Amino acid sequence: MSASTPLVQAIDLSKRFDAPRGLSDWLRGHRPRVSAAHQLHLSIGRGESVGLLGESGCGKTTMGRMLLDLARPTSGRILFDGQDLAQLDAAARLRFRQRAQFVFQNPFDALNPRFALQRSLLEPLLHTRVPAAEHTERLRLALQRAQLERLGDLQNTYPHELSGGQLQRVALARALILSPEFIVADEPVSMLDVSVRAGILNVLRQVQAELGLSALYISHDLTLVRYLCQRTVVMYLGVFVEEGPTADLIREPLHPYTRALLQAVPSTRVDQSHAPIPIVGGVPDALKPPSGCRFRDRCPQANARCAEEVPLLRNLGSGRRVACHQV
Amino acid sequence: MSLLQVEDLALDYRSHRGTVHALDGVSLSLAAGQVLGLVGESGCGKTSLARALTGVPPGNARITRGRILWQGQDLLALSEAEHKARRWRDFAFIPQSAMNALDPVQRVSAQLMEVLRERGGLAQAQALAHVDELFDQVGIDRKRTADYPHQFSGGMRQRISIAMALALKPQLLIADEPVTALDVIVQRQILDLIVALRRQLQLSMIMVTHDVSVVAYVCDTVMVMYAGQMVEQGSVGQVLGSPLHPYTMGLTRAFPDLRQDVGTLRHIEGSPPDLRAPPSGCRFAARCPFATDTCRQSPPPMLEVSQGSRRVACWRSNEAEALRAQWSDALP
Numbered sequence: 206m207s208a209s210t211p212l213v214q215a216i217d218l219s220k221r222f223d224a225p226r227g228l229s230d231w232l233r234g235h236r237p238r239v240s241a242a243h244q245l246h247l248s249i250g251r252g253e254s255v256g257l258l259g260e261s262g263c264g265k266t267t268m269g270r271m272l273l274d275l276a277r278p279t280s281g282r283i284l285f286d287g288q289d290l291a292q293l294d295a296a297a298r299l300r301f302r303q304r305a306q307f308v309f310q311n312p313f314d315a316l317n318p319r320f321a322l323q324r325s326l327l328e329p330l331l332h333t334r335v336p337a338a339e340h341t342e343r344l345r346l347a348l349q350r351a352q353l354e355r356l357g358d359l360q361n362t363y364p365h366e367l368s369g370g371q372l373q374r375v376a377l378a379r380a381l382i383l384s385p386e387f388i389v390a391d392e393p394v395s396m397l398d399v400s401v402r403a404g405i406l407n408v409l410r411q412v413q414a415e416l417g418l419s420a421l422y423i424s425h426d427l428t429l430v431r432y433l434c435q436r437t438v439v440m441y442l443g444v445f446v447e448e449g450p451t452a453d454l455i456r457e458p459l460h461p462y463t464r465a466l467l468q469a470v471p472s473t474r475v476d477q478s479h480a481p482i483p484i485v486g487g488v489p490d491a492l493k494p495p496s497g498c499r500f501r502d503r504c505p506q507a508n509a510r511c512a513e514e515v516p517l518l519r520n521l522g523s524g525r526r527v528a529c530h531q532v
Numbered sequence: 533m534s535l536l537q538v539e540d541l542a543l544d545y546r547s548h549r550g551t552v553h554a555l556d557g558v559s560l561s562l563a564a565g566q567v568l569g570l571v572g573e574s575g576c577g578k579t580s581l582a583r584a585l586t587g588v589p590p591g592n593a594r595i596t597r598g599r600i601l602w603q604g605q606d607l608l609a610l611s612e613a614e615h616k617a618r619r620w621r622d623f624a625f626i627p628q629s630a631m632n633a634l635d636p637v638q639r640v641s642a643q644l645m646e647v648l649r650e651r652g653g654l655a656q657a658q659a660l661a662h663v664d665e666l667f668d669q670v671g672i673d674r675k676r677t678a679d680y681p682h683q684f685s686g687g688m689r690q691r692i693s694i695a696m697a698l699a700l701k702p703q704l705l706i707a708d709e710p711v712t713a714l715d716v717i718v719q720r721q722i723l724d725l726i727v728a729l730r731r732q733l734q735l736s737m738i739m740v741t742h743d744v745s746v747v748a749y750v751c752d753t754v755m756v757m758y759a760g761q762m763v764e765q766g767s768v769g770q771v772l773g774s775p776l777h778p779y780t781m782g783l784t785r786a787f788p789d790l791r792q793d794v795g796t797l798r799h800i801e802g803s804p805p806d807l808r809a810p811p812s813g814c815r816f817a818a819r820c821p822f823a824t825d826t827c828r829q830s831p832p833p834m835l836e837v838s839q840g841s842r843r844v845a846c847w848r849s850n851e852a853e854a855l856r857a858q859w860s861d862a863l864p
Contacts, residue, residue: 260715261686368803369574398573399742403786403799425715428788432797455790469720471745473789475769479727479749482720487685 210287211248212387212419213272218245218281220267224492239491241267243443244281246518249387254413254420256430256451258466259440260488265423268440269389272421273305274298285387303333306380308390312372312397316364316379323359326379333383343382350412351378352404370401374408381412391423406432427470431455436524439463442491442499445518449525459527461504498530506531533604535736536562536585536623536704541598543577543584550808554580554593556760559834564703567730567737569751569768571744571783575804577760578740579628582706585738586625587615620651623704624697628740629713631689634681640692641677647699666695670725687718691725698729708740723749744787748772756780759804759815762834766842776837776844776852778820781859798859814847822848822855 224237241264249255259265270276272283274290283290285301293301309315316325326347330340348354351374356362364372373393380388393409394402410433413420422433430437430451437454439447439462447460458464465484471477484503489495498516501507510530518528543555555577562568570578583589585600587607600607602622607615619625627633635643641663648659664674670691672684681689690710697705710726711719727750730737739751747754747768754771756764756779764777775781782800802819805811814832817823824847832845848855 260717370803399744400573400783400786400800403788403797404801406788406797407799427716428790431790432788465717467790469717470790471720471723471749472791473745473748473772473784473787474791475748475772477748477791479724481724482717484717487687487718 211250211253212286213247213249213421214284215245215247215268215272216282216284218247218268218271218283219243219279220264220271220276221279237492240443240494241491242271242278245445247272247438247445249419249421251386251419252413252417253436254418254422254434256434256437257421257423257440258425258427258430258437260425262442262488262491263440264443265440266391269307269391269421269423273307273389274301275307299333303383304385305387305389306383306385308377308380308388308393310392310395312369312376313364315376316372318364320363321360322356322362322364322367322375325364326359326375326382329379329383335383343384347378347382350381350408350415351375352408353378368401369397370404373397373405377405377408377412381416384416385418387419387421389421389423392425393422394429395424395426409433427455427466439466442488442494444499445526445528446500447525447527447529448518450523453523453525459521459525459532460500460529461506461531462500498528534561535564535566535603536560537599537601538581538585539599539601541581541584541600542596543580543589544594544596545580545590546592546594552807553810554760554807555584556810558598558757558760558762560755560762560765562704562736562738564736565734566753567739567751569747569754570738570740570757571742571747571754572757573742573804575759575807576757578757579708580760581757582625582708582738582740586623586706587619588625620647620697620700620702622702623706624700624702626693626697626705626707626710628708630693630708630710631686631713634689634692636681639678639680640684644677644692644696644699647696652700662699666699669698669729670695685718686714687721690714690718690722694722694725694729698733701733702735704736704738706738706740709742710739711746712741712743726750744772744783745789756783759810760807761815762843762845763816764844764846766837766844770842774852775856776842776849777816777846778822778848778855778859779816781856785859814845821859824848 220242221238221240224239230237257265257268267276271278326344327340353374394405422430424430434451437451438445441462447463458467465482468482483505486503489502495502497513498511501511516528516530518526520526538558538560541555541558545552545554558581570581572578584595595608644663644666645659648654648662663677667674667677672688672691711722729735741747751768754768755762758779764771764780771780772784775784785798788797800819805815813828813830817827827847832847834843834845835849836843
């Protein structure tokens with residue numbers, strides 16, 4: 206594969222989940238389904254970091270899990286380095302699992318409380334064919350990259366002895382020990398105190414630059430995405446509504462939903478605007494998304510066309526795409 | 533006279549691993565109509581303080597020193613029954629993740645009615661009418677009063693917990709991390725509701741949060757806490773705009789602001805001290821890039837800056853301006 210092809214490519218990816226069936230659904234032979242991802246296209250280049258931004262329940266975590274082969278898409282394909290994930294044989298799948306890693310949201314749950322840190326950290330190596338002689342060196346490197354050199358005796362330290370920030374670094378070191386080419390990080394700092402968040406963000410930024418990692422950061426936090434990601438995709442109820450270089454998207458958001466997200470973030474400045482955000486209500490029931498544009502019932506600019514016609518993601522040039530009839 | 537005044541409050545937790553000195557010599561004063569932010573990282577004592585103020589500290593807590601004056605009357609001297617009579621009426625508490633604290637098998641109207649009837653002594657009809665009013669106040673459709681908690685989204689449940697706190701028209705609302713578990717748009721909607729209610733009802737508030745931007749958005753004054761002590765206090769503009777304490781400098785620098793270019797974020801290395809045996813000098817000294825021998829040996833006194841409206845506990849606060857400039861270079 207040439208260096209110019211993206212490392213990760215999602216083509217027309219959809220995922221539907223069966224929702225719990227109530228009695229009336231059952232009697233009517235009705236199968237309620239939630240469309241967590243609907244015909245999504247995404248590509249992540251080598252060394253590129255992409256932010257996937259959206260509210261709870263919009264399908265962003267499902268998207269991340271599919272890209273790592275932790276959830277099977279209902280339809281569509283995922284290519285990793287040109288290979289279709291659905292068609293990997295056992296050996297190729299094992300190799301893929303070394304090249305792509307997940308960093309979980311909650312560091313307090315990500316490590317086995319009964320394992321000393323050393324065991325948790327080395328665990329990934331045991332499932333691969335990395336020779337035992339290399340383990341120590343790999344561990345040293347991973348700890349150094351996660352800036353954890355001063356942790357002390359790993360064989361006798363357990364997760365409960367560490368702070369949230371340290372735990373998240375351990376979880377990151379564990380993901381890095383296999384020298385992956387691609388990581389998906391799901392809300393990597395949302396469980397952490399503000400004072401330690403900055404430390405983790407800096408580690409992630411540095412690791413990514415040093416190793417030339419491709420990364421997908423899943424978050425509802427615009428400030429994180431802005432700090433770490435070159436490109437940002439905004440997701441709403443299973444569809445992408447806007448995509449573009451992060452700096453441009455923040456400077457000039459085009460989709461009304463992106464504008465609202467941006468406006469909603471309070472500033473640390475006292476002289477900030479208290480102008481009301483232009484959208485009302487909460488995310489609608491994913492079982493019954495509105496017809497046409499899924500955002501239309503919260504959108505200040507919606508008109509008749511938005512109810513009838515699904516807006517497609519249109520290319521606007523310079524890497525920007527938006528799915529809105531009004532733009 | 534201030535509405536609420538706390539003088540030299542100290543609180544310990546007894547645990548099987550020793551006594552934790554969670555609060556040590558905290559003082560504050562809140563004027564009627566004011567919104568005070570309590571800010572600091574996990575374990576700094578901000579929740580302990582909020583719970584002590586409402587008179588419902590956890591079972592293993594003991595207040596060892598100090599006074600809490602409500603309109604001049606010492607709350608700590610009250611009997612449990614007298615204290616109970618004031619809760620909900622004079623001051624109400626919205627605990628952390630209150631939205632998950634609603635009883636899942638009771639309709640929300642029944643839960644609100646319980647407060648109104650048992651604690652407020654309202655008759656059935658009056659209470660019912662008041663439930664509707666409360667729903668209007670927090671922006672939820674009246675038709676939904678008879679729904680169960682699981683039928684509401686997280687943001688709406690948080691609105692209901694605010695409605696419950698407002699049920700008996702308290703003068704002071706104490707809210708512990710009211711928007712922490714919420715999505716960014718819902719967060720903003722709840723903050724806007726809080727700002728509106730505060731104006732409309734002339735509420736005084738204490739907001740406990742670790743989020744500096746929440747303080748900047750809703751609070752008038754702020755108290756920064758570290759390891760069970762207050763390190764800096766003043767108006768939000770002064771404290772966040774030109775912090776005097778290195779810890780506050782760190783907190784404001786560690787927070788990425790969407791509308792300003794911050795360059796590389798600076799974080800505070802290390803973690804807070806063990807409060808079973810706090811250090812004898814300044815508690816922040818071990819993490820402070822500017823600490824001197826004096827800092828490590830003796831605790832800094834609380835200094836009043838500009839006629840008592842602003843206070844700081846730092847040996848080097850007179851050099852604050854220079855330290856602020858150095859802050860970025862002082863860290864690795």
